[in-house]
Amino acid sequence: MFTGIIQGVGKLLARRTVGGGVAFDLEAGFDLDEPMEGESIACSGACLTAYNITGRRFTADVSPETLSRTKLGKFTVGDSINMERALKLSDRLGGHLVSGHIDCMADVKRIEPVGDYTIFTFTLPEVHSKYIIEKGSVTIDGISLTVNSCAPGTFSVSIIPHTLKVTTLGQLKAGHGVNIEVDVIGKYIENLLLAGGRLAGNGQKEQAHITPGFLAEHGFL
Numbered sequence: 069m070f071t072g073i074i075q076g077v078g079k080l081l082a083r084r085t086v087g088g089g090v091a092f093d094l095e096a097g098f099d100l101d102e103p104m105e106g107e108s109i110a111c112s113g114a115c116l117t118a119y120n121i122t123g124r125r126f127t128a129d130v131s132p133e134t135l136s137r138t139k140l141g142k143f144t145v146g147d148s149i150n151m152e153r154a155l156k157l158s159d160r161l162g163g164h165l166v167s168g169h170i171d172c173m174a175d176v177k178r179i180e181p182v183g184d185y186t187i188f189t190f191t192l193p194e195v196h197s198k199y200i201i202e203k204g205s206v207t208i209d210g211i212s213l214t215v216n217s218c219a220p221g222t223f224s225v226s227i228i229p230h231t232l233k234v235t236t237l238g239q240l241k242a243g244h245g246v247n248i249e250v251d252v253i254g255k256y257i258e259n260l261l262l263a264g265g266r267l268a269g270n271g272q273k274e275q276a277h278i279t280p281g282f283l284a285e286h287g288f289l
Contacts, residue, residue: 069155070110072163072205072212074235078111078151080143081125088132090141092116096124096151108154108168112236113210113247114138115154115168138170138247139209148236150210163212164205170247172196174208176240177222186232187216188240189224192248197221199250199258207249211235 076097084091094111103121109128110116116128135141143149155161174192181187190208192200200206200218206225207213213225232238240246261280283289 070115070152070166070168070210071155071159071161072166072207072210073152074150074211075152077234077236078124078149080145080147080149082145083143086129089135090130092128092130092140092143094126094128094149094151096126098124098151100124100126100153110152110154110166110168110210111149112139113150113166113168113207113249114140114170134170137172139173139245140247142245148239150235152210164207165252166207166210166212166249167252168210169249171199171250172248173245174248176242176244176246178242179240182226184229186227186237187224188227188237189222190246190248191222194221196248196250197223199254201254204254205251207247209236209246211237 078094078096080092081095082093092111096109100121100123103118105119105121107118108115109118109126111128114134116130118126118128120127130140172193174190177189177191179186179188197218197220200215200223202215202218204215205212206215206223208225211231213227216224216226218224227237280289
């Protein structure tokens, strides 16, 4: 798990084809203290397994599934990448709970400066936009952000100068793609509400206890 608080911007040093995927040689934008072979590092929001760790440098494999769902396949040598090491149980949760599993890609629709802030508006598949709510959390290229406003197929966020400076958001332009991870809690709730039941131990389908009627009866809707 991660928090969506970027520790530093790293670089892609090299890439090569390995089987149906690719292998990245990367350099973190921060010290990898007490490194552990096989630890997880989020790279532009995608959870990758780090190995051959030497100083700030490490290698990570990118599977065909990750290449198909994220922007990682478009990275070229020299590109900047937001990075965050996996969360420790003793760490502060400064952003929100982030799994590092990308749901889809979104496109930058427009970028508008408003005083000291910058409003980014994105478009994304409507099937995923239902998980994005006003003042809720969304992860963009690994960054935990609060949703300003949203509508089917689009949403906007307000970026403070510090975030623009210490992440790759400052490099984005209209038309660029970004990795999106929606709040996992919403997906779990949807699954519980829409599943309509589950298989009991005897193989028979039992009625789900949490339904829209149940929530309305107890004042949640």
